[in-house]
Amino acid sequence: MPTVEMTVNGKRASAQVEGRTLLVQFLREKLGLTGTHIGCDTSQCGACVVHIDGRAVKSCTMLAVQANGASVMTIEGLANGEKLHPMQEAFRDNHGLQCGFCTPGMVMTAIDLVKNNPAPSEEEIRHGLEGNICRCTGYHNIVKAVKAGAAAMKG
Amino acid sequence: MHDFGYHRPASAADAAGLLAGKNEAKIVAGGMTLIPTLKQRLAQPSDLIDLGGIAELKGIKVESGGITIGAMTTHADVERSTDVRKTIPALAVLASGIGDPLVRNRGTMGGSVANSDPAADYPAAVLGLGATVRTNKREIKADDFFKGMFETALQDGEIITAIHFPKPEKAGYSKFANPASRYAIVGVFVARTSGGIRVAVTGAGPCAYRSKELEGALSANFTPDAVKAVKLSADGLNSDLHATAEYRAHLISVMASRAVAAAS
Incomplete structure (x- = not known):
C-alpha cells in the first residue's frame, strides 16, 4: 500500500492508504476530521469541499494519493482557537445555515471565491456556489453570508 | 471502487x-x-x-499567432488567464462555464478533449477554432480528431501534451446548459478566421461536429439573424430525458445566434 504524506491544517499527516482511498475517506477515517462531509458521493453536492494548495476542490472526487505532498485545509483549520474565521462568523450572523450539513463545503467554497474576487456581486456569488447544494435555506441567506464574509475578510 | x-x-x-x-x-x-x-x-x-505531477504539461503560452495551452492546465487557469482573455476571450468565457468552480479547479483541457464527452464544452472550441492537438507522437488537426461518442483519433499509448489555438478574427460561445450538471444540452462555438467561418456544435450529436449549414449562412452574413433563421434537421441528433432531437435542432440555431451576438 502506498504511503501518503501531506500537510493538513498546518500539521504533518502521514498514513498508508490503498490507491483507491478517496481524499475524503482519508480525512474522515484516518485523521478523524469529520467536519468535511460526504453528501452525495457523486461529485455534485459540494459538502466535501476542502482546499488543496489554496484551491477549493471536491474531496470525494480526488484520491488521497493525488494529494500526496500537498497542503490541505479543511473546515477544522479555519478558526483561530475560539475565534471563528470571518466567513464562518458571517454564516452564523446571517443565518446562512439551517441543518448545517452543507455548511463546511459552502464556507470552503466561499473563501476560495472571495480570494479570487474580493468584492463579488450577488450574481457572481450565485455562479460561484453552483457546485454546492443546500436543501434547507433556498440559498438566500447563504448569499447574504458570503457577501458579508467577503466584506469582513477585506477588513 | x-x-x-x-x-x-x-x-x-x-x-x-x-x-x-x-x-x-x-x-x-x-x-x-x-x-x-x-x-x-x-x-x-x-x-x-496520474499526469498531475508533470510540470511540462501545464501552462499557457502566447505563440505563433495564437495560444498554446498545456494539456494539464485547469479550466480555472484558462478562465483567469489574462493571455487567454486578451487573445481569445471566447475561450475564457467557455472555460468559466464548465461544471462548477470546484470542477474547474481540478478538471483539465487535455482530459476533457481526450474524453470527447458528447456534452463537453472544450471540444466545441477545439473544433470551432480549428485548433491543433499535440500529442507525444504527432500533431492532429481538430477536423480529424473527434470520431464519435467518447472516441477520438488518439491511439493506444498516445497522450495529449498541449493544444494550439490559432487566434481568430472574432469568436463566441453560447450554451444551453443542463441546470444541474452544467453540461451542454447544446453548445455552439462560432469563429470568423482567416480561413473562413467555423461553427462547431457540442451536446447535440455523438461528438462535437461542424455545421456546414450554419457556416454557409454566416459566410454570407456574419450576424445573429443569419443563423437564427436556419432550420436544421433533427436527424441523428441526441434525444434523451433532457431534450428531444427536435428541440436540440432548434437550440442549435438559437445558440449559434447568441454566440455570434457575443463574438469578440
Whole structure:
C-alpha cells in the first residue's frame, strides 16, 4: 500500500492508504476530521469541499494519493482557537445555515471565491456556489453570508 | 471502487513508458470524469497513471499567432488567464462555464478533449477554432480528431501534451446548459478566421461536429439573424430525458445566434 504524506491544517499527516482511498475517506477515517462531509458521493453536492494548495476542490472526487505532498485545509483549520474565521462568523450572523450539513463545503467554497474576487456581486456569488447544494435555506441567506464574509475578510 | 496500482510519473515520456508496460492502464488527468466512473465500477483499470505531477504539461503560452495551452492546465487557469482573455476571450468565457468552480479547479483541457464527452464544452472550441492537438507522437488537426461518442483519433499509448489555438478574427460561445450538471444540452462555438467561418456544435450529436449549414449562412452574413433563421434537421441528433432531437435542432440555431451576438 502506498504511503501518503501531506500537510493538513498546518500539521504533518502521514498514513498508508490503498490507491483507491478517496481524499475524503482519508480525512474522515484516518485523521478523524469529520467536519468535511460526504453528501452525495457523486461529485455534485459540494459538502466535501476542502482546499488543496489554496484551491477549493471536491474531496470525494480526488484520491488521497493525488494529494500526496500537498497542503490541505479543511473546515477544522479555519478558526483561530475560539475565534471563528470571518466567513464562518458571517454564516452564523446571517443565518446562512439551517441543518448545517452543507455548511463546511459552502464556507470552503466561499473563501476560495472571495480570494479570487474580493468584492463579488450577488450574481457572481450565485455562479460561484453552483457546485454546492443546500436543501434547507433556498440559498438566500447563504448569499447574504458570503457577501458579508467577503466584506469582513477585506477588513 | 476496485483497487489499482497508482503511478505518478514526472515526465510525459515516463507516463508513455508506464502506459506501454501495463495491460489495462488508464491515464488520469483531472479525474473529474474518471474518478466518478471508477466509483461506480464502470471501469476497472489495472493501473492509474496520474499526469498531475508533470510540470511540462501545464501552462499557457502566447505563440505563433495564437495560444498554446498545456494539456494539464485547469479550466480555472484558462478562465483567469489574462493571455487567454486578451487573445481569445471566447475561450475564457467557455472555460468559466464548465461544471462548477470546484470542477474547474481540478478538471483539465487535455482530459476533457481526450474524453470527447458528447456534452463537453472544450471540444466545441477545439473544433470551432480549428485548433491543433499535440500529442507525444504527432500533431492532429481538430477536423480529424473527434470520431464519435467518447472516441477520438488518439491511439493506444498516445497522450495529449498541449493544444494550439490559432487566434481568430472574432469568436463566441453560447450554451444551453443542463441546470444541474452544467453540461451542454447544446453548445455552439462560432469563429470568423482567416480561413473562413467555423461553427462547431457540442451536446447535440455523438461528438462535437461542424455545421456546414450554419457556416454557409454566416459566410454570407456574419450576424445573429443569419443563423437564427436556419432550420436544421433533427436527424441523428441526441434525444434523451433532457431534450428531444427536435428541440436540440432548434437550440442549435438559437445558440449559434447568441454566440455570434457575443463574438469578440
